[in-house]
Amino acid sequence: MKINTGSLPTGVREFSFVEDTGTVGLDDRFFGEIAVLAQVEKTSKMVLLKAILHAKANLTCDRCAEAFVSDIKKEYRTVYFFNEEDTGGYPKEEIVILPSDNTVIDITDDVRQFTQLTIPLKVLCQPECxxxxxxxxxxxxxxxxxxxxxxxxxxxxxxxxxxxxx
Ligand SMILES: [Zn+2]
Ligand SMILES: [Zn+2]
Known part of the structure; x- marks a missing residue:
């Protein structure tokens, strides 16, 4: 899941990716394909990425032990800066500083981590199980x-x- 930021003109563009959950490195609770819709805004100082993930996982309820399919949707934001001095105004955890020779952003690791984090420690088939x-x-x-x-x-x-x- 790569975005070529070097050749990207300034302005807003949309990218979409569909990949096998195994290829992205998700564990075997996840199955089928993961879809990512990414809105990318490039300025002279940064590349602002807003991504929406969509995946499915086979889970087991911790309360009733019933297996169920979880429909996962998650949004996240990352701001890639070309210079460390320009990062004011954004929360630390959303900031990435790009190396000066960077031309491609690979979002695969972030997508995997954000997807995995959507599954809570205590899994419930429904809130009122x-x-x-x-x-x-x-x-x-x-x-x-x-x-x-x-x-x-x-x-x-x-x-x-x-x-x-x-
Ligand atoms: Zn009984
Ligand atoms: Zn349950």
């Missing part, structure tokens, strides 16, 4: 069960024990 019954293991998103025991958070159980002791 009901999870599994603690007694019989029924997936409570799909079925109800006849278990009478209500689930007690282990932390509360500890507290209840303490209260009974006193």
């Amino acid at each position: 009901k999870g599994l019954c603690q007694e019989c293991g029924t997936n409570l998103n799909k079925n109800t069960c006849s278990c009478t025991a209500t689930y007690v958070d282990p932390r509360w159980e500890q507290l209840n024990k303490l209260l009974k002791q006193n």
